[in-house]
Amino acid sequence: MRWTLRPAKPTDLEDLVELRAVVMRPDLERLGRYDAHRVRQRLRDGFAPEHTQIIEVGGELAGSIAVRPAEDRRWLEHFYLAPQHQGQGLGTAVLRTVLDRTDGTVWLNVLQGSPARKLYERHGFVVDSEDTVDVFMVRKFL
Numbered sequence: 001m002r003w004t005l006r007p008a009k010p011t012d013l014e015d016l017v018e019l020r021a022v023v024m025r026p027d028l029e030r031l032g033r034y035d036a037h038r039v040r041q042r043l044r045d046g047f048a049p050e051h052t053q054i055i056e057v058g059g060e061l062a063g064s065i066a067v068r069p070a071e072d073r074r075w076l077e078h079f080y081l082a083p084q085h086q087g088q089g090l091g092t093a094v095l096r097t098v099l100d101r102t103d104g105t106v107w108l109n110v111l112q113g114s115p116a117r118k119l120y121e122r123h124g125f126v127v128d129s130e131d132t133v134d135v136f137m138v139r140k141f142l
Contacts, residue, residue: 008052016064017043023080027111067102076108091119104141109134
C-alpha cells in the first residue's frame, strides 16, 4: 500500500473530527462513554496542526497522527486510521516512521480494551498506569 504523510492544515480539522468520531465510536460505546458531541469537541479543543500529520493513501485522507512536545517527553496523540485502512499494516508502517523521527520518551494513552494497544506494545510501549477508561503507555528513547 502506498501512503504518504503531509503536514496538517487548519482546514483539515473538520474531516479529522468526523474520522475520530467514526474510529472511536466502537471503543467508547463498549466503555459506555460515547457522546457524539464530546468525541468531536475533544479533537477541536486539542487540534494542533503544527504537530499533526495527515496520512494519505492514493491522495485521500486515510488518517492522522500527532506528536506533541511537552517538557521532557512527547505525546503521541490523534492516531486514527479510517476503518477501511485498518488491519493492513498501514498503522505499523506509519507508527514506525513517526517513532524513527522522534527523539526522546514518547507517551500515549489508549482506551481500555482497544486493539490498538497491541500495536503500541509491538513498538516498545509499556504500561505506566491505567484507570477504568485509559491505559497510559510509555516508550523510552531507544
